Amino acid sequence: QVRLVESGGGLVQAGGSLRLSCAVSGRTSSSYTMAWFRQAPGKEREFVAAIPWSGGQTYYGDSVKGRFTISRVNADNTVYLQMNSLKPEDTAVYSCAAGLASRSVVGDGRFYDYWGQGTQVTVSS
Numbered sequence: 001q002v003r004l005v006e007s008g009g010g011l012v013q014a015g016g017s018l019r020l021s022c023a024v025s026g027r028t029s030s031s032y033t034m035a036w037f038r039q040a041p042g043k044e045r046e047f048v049a050a051i052p053w054s055g056g057q058t059y060y061g062d063s064v065k066g067r068f069t070i071s072r073v074n075a076d077n078t079v080y081l082q083m084n085s086l087k088p089e090d091t092a093v094y095s096c097a098a099g100l101a102s103r104s105v106v107g108d109g110r111f112y113d114y115w116g117q118g119t120q121v122t123v124s125s
Helices: none
Strands: 002-007 010-013 018-026 033-039 046-052 068-073 078-083 092-099 119-124
Touching (some): 002 092, 018 033, 018 092, 033 078, 046 068
Parallel strands (some): 010 119
Antiparallel strands (some): 002 018, 018 078, 033 046, 033 092, 068 078, 092 119
């Protein structure tokens, strides 16, 4: 089992920045892909960003490219999501996920087996 615990959500004004953290514990695998998804009220879950556990190419959803950055710190088993130039449209519950998602399916939540509880991000105008 892999345990994922998100933190860092909160209220921020449009144009501001926020950094989310995903603490990872349990039986992790070097083959895992780590990802962030988000879901706003009345909308379907949306892919945000992904990075291989072992490092390598990063991936981003079109709506956040150029504004968000995903990274991983090996020393503390934490995956981060740095969010800049935030917009009200970014308001959502952000969840961390882990699974055996290959390059072609990193944005598909069906390929992720482990999920955190989510953290609320609210961007005011």
